[in-house]
Amino acid sequence: MEDASYEGEEEKPSEKAADEKKPRKRKTESVKLTKAKKKKKECFVAQEKQDTAEDKGVEKPKKRRKKKNITDALAASEPKPGCAADLQELLRDHYADKLSIIELEELQLPDSCFLARNDLSHSLSSYLKEICPKWAKVQKNHAIKRSVVLLIICSSALRTIELIKQLTAFKGEGKVLKLFAKHIKVEEQMKLLAKGVAHIGVGTPGRIKALIEKDGLTLDALKYVVLDWNWRDQKLRRMVDIPEVKVDMLKLLETRIIMGCRAGTIKLGLF
Template sequence: MATTNATTHRGDDLDDDFVLDDLVALSDEDVVQPADADDIAGLLSAEEASEVEGEPSRNNSVSAEKKRKRREKEKERKLKRRKMAEASASSEASSVAAQPPALLANYVSTTQAKTFSKMSDIELADIQIPENSIADTTMWSGSRDLEHLVEFITATLPTLRTRLGQNPKSMGAPTLIFVAAAALRVADVTRVLKDKKLRGEKGGDVAKLFAKHFKLEEHVAQLKRTKIGAAVGTPGRLGKLLENGALSTSALTHIMLDVSHRDAKQRCVLDIPETRDEVFKTVLGSPNVLKGLKQGQIQLVLL
């Protein structure tokens, strides 16, 4: 009877002349033999092959250039949309500023009440700006933007126009304080107010006053040695300079609020809580300024 138990063979149990059959031999060669480099290259795409050989991919370069151009076009579109929004916002803001003094007085007092929300009506009445101290600019029908600021002042504020062309008598004592919401806007307004059409040959300098990049001490020193016809600044920095006396009100006749300009969120200088509070607490609320407004010596202008 044949034995059915399987016999286990070790390597040494094979006969010396044992040869693998062709099928097994071929299979083993496929596993252990490395593929030919030419065969690999044949399986790669042209782009992959060039990368294997260490050459820059032309397709990648083209793709990167297309992405760069797309990014540039998107930036241009965003810039265009922002400018259009600002132009539209300026148009809306001018409709507020173009109202007669009675309505502007109500607008200013209503906005002021937001800053002093805990005050009673009697207390608010003590710090409100009287209607007769708000300039009437209803005769101006043009745009209230920086492009037309020189013409706006010339047409609606002849006294200010004359004074800006005169040689100031004292250091750091402007005839105009222009209040803007942000540093970039301050820089833009400063360039416009330096126009020779306003200053002529004798007019004082225009001070650019904001906290970004400038220490308070630098502005104090500048005002002590400079005769200025106009001071343009953010409410926070203007307030501090009024408080410490570096910015004098001895020659001040006009304060202009930049309500025509809106930021990316469509807010003007009196809409942003932080700047609104600074305007009413430290600029219009400065004792000398408030006194001048109440006595009619200083006019409030809404651009």
């Protein structure tokens, strides 16, 4: 009996020892985990420091400033009516590096050739009535084919049609021709000019110049040239702000129109 009790007592301490050992293992495992986490944190911190150091060393691309286009610039400014000095300056700037001093002087327009400018309060008809008060008599006396008395130069076909509609109150019995390239062949326009007497021509500088060069349109009866100077399109551009239109217009003026202005037979107006 004593032996049996002794054996039972011997077994109990061994179980306690086993129980005591188990939590120690858990503690060591938790310690290892915390150390591993610390190491990971240290690695992340070190990596972040390295990244920031690299970022400092590399220059970031500078942000480009958005350039103001002509639409933005014009939208912020008040409209200003064109004047004779504007056209003179345009001619001078465009031909400054292309022509000699003597040739530039030949392009100089006398002040006497300029008609009253549009102060932005006029419609086309009211402006034409002001600069040509004796239109009824002028149109009655005109009988030359392939030539017009009044030439209105604008930037596009759509603008041409719009201006022709505005001529109703002015033209009287005068015949108006549209002189642009869109959907109309130059040969067709030459036939129309040769067929009967036309009093007013409205169109783009490129097509008008082409008609003059092909001898479909002459300047024999021409008395008035009106530039649609102040009108702006949807992008707020005038005809002189559109490069190809500006070049065509200047070339057209150079084709005997400036010569006629200097001779006193042609008058220029900026509408």
